[in-house]
Amino acid sequence: MKKGTLKQILLITDGCSNKGEDPEVTAALAKQQGITVNVIGILDDDQTEDPEGLQEVEDIALSGGGISQLVYKQALAQTVQTVTKQAMTQTLQGFVNQELKQILGPDQSLEEIEPEKRGEIMEVVEDMGETCDLEVLVLTDTSASMHDKLPTVKEALIDLSISLNARIGRNRFSIFNFPGKRKDIEKVLDWSPKLDSISSIFPKLTSGGITPTGPAIREAMYQFGKKGLLRNLRDEDEPGMEEAGY
């Protein structure tokens, strides 16, 4: 099996989109191109756990094939890393389930297999999760209401990098904010293996009330195909690494 790269967009927001395309549509489009969209909705301290208007958080993740979670900012760090890892497992398990269906027939999935054998399959999924390469594009909503949450977001992202860099597989992170000054999204950090460099450059605040989540996801999607990424990966690659299999 060739070692694959998982691609994820991690959207961190605290509210509803109000400009441009429907984010559910762009998330579905991303999914079609093999990019999972995870969404974390940050709650204000006075908000209940089931606030109105944040239904969108779940809907975007569902159509983007990812995981969503609403949290108060205190729990953000741990949530960011569990959501990312869970989404990886979910994606990999999806691959494995597909393979199983091809081998065993359309009605087979992990649940239909007796617990003993399930264990062996999950070991494979775990191995893949540990060793596969991962690209995470963090898309942070920096509209005015997010202002006081950004320091926590920054900490959570550094923490995410600690978690993921403990894996055997390689990681690439990039960070984009939306809305950007002129464009829909604005680059904060180009693809790089670690996030500890963000302390000085984060956040670059944009004020204003618009939240163009849909267009932001679309733009984010394009960043995975950008030359910078390819060059980065090639530079870091030891010869023959890309062909290395299991």
Added chain:
Amino acid sequence: MNQAWKKQGINIKPGTVITGKWHQRRYVIKRKLGNGAVGTVYLCEHNGKYAALKISENNTSMTVEVNVLKSLQKAQASRLGPSLLDVDDWEISRNMTYSFYVMEYLQGDSLGHFISRNGHEWVGIFMLQLLEDLEYLHQSGWVFGDFKSENLIVLSQPPKIRWIDVGGTTQIGRAIKEYTEFYDRGYWGMGSRRAEPGYDLFALVMVFLHIYYPKRFEKGPNPKATLLKKLHDARPLRLYREPLKKALLGKYQSAADMRNELLNTINRAGITGRSGKPSNRSGSGKAPLAEGSGIALVALFYYLFSLLLP
């Protein structure tokens, strides 16, 4: 791990009978024992015997946990965690299936409660016991990962500390599977989240700090300084301070190294304690002697004085 998931804990009424889809064994639910990061644990009865049953709708995480328990048993390290009795699914309806596994029921006291009732002198003993088990686990190629007070239980007669939840157990060299911030050296900026012996040793110190700071504490602007200050301020831990400090700073290569140093520290303290006691006793022995000679002196004085009398 966070509220939203705990909320999803499965509620099963006492008296409910759970029958496994694959092995057809019947378990009668007695009461809820607790919630884990994944799943809910119930006390249940099977063939007249008590057992602990962990159930969750997340069958992948459950499968991963079962894999760990099995590996531990294969490595003959079963005494490290509860032994695994059964793995099965509970089919509630056509499209609702929960995964569960059944393990040995360990009944005991929480660490903090035991210490407060039976005295701080047990602290050192439990540290040694835990380090012995950790060494064994590490030798088998695993790291405990989510090492925290809630995952430990003290059995009585004889008092022995045991692990009850091995969900975070990770193969050495991989990324820690599950952790709790307070016990996680990554959170404190004191090291990576890669599974290695030092990761568990850090968490072990936090378990014992937690006894003396039941509400835990914030990391503050300088996490390292905070940790060392809190360790310094925990008076009952002062005997073990040096080894604990070294573990926080990641100075030990193995649990055995830490255990040896800890054992030496305790023995040394024991010797000074014992040599202190006899000297005390001889001190208290001196007092009657002084008293006796005092009386003799007074008697002599009166005797001599009586000689002077006409």
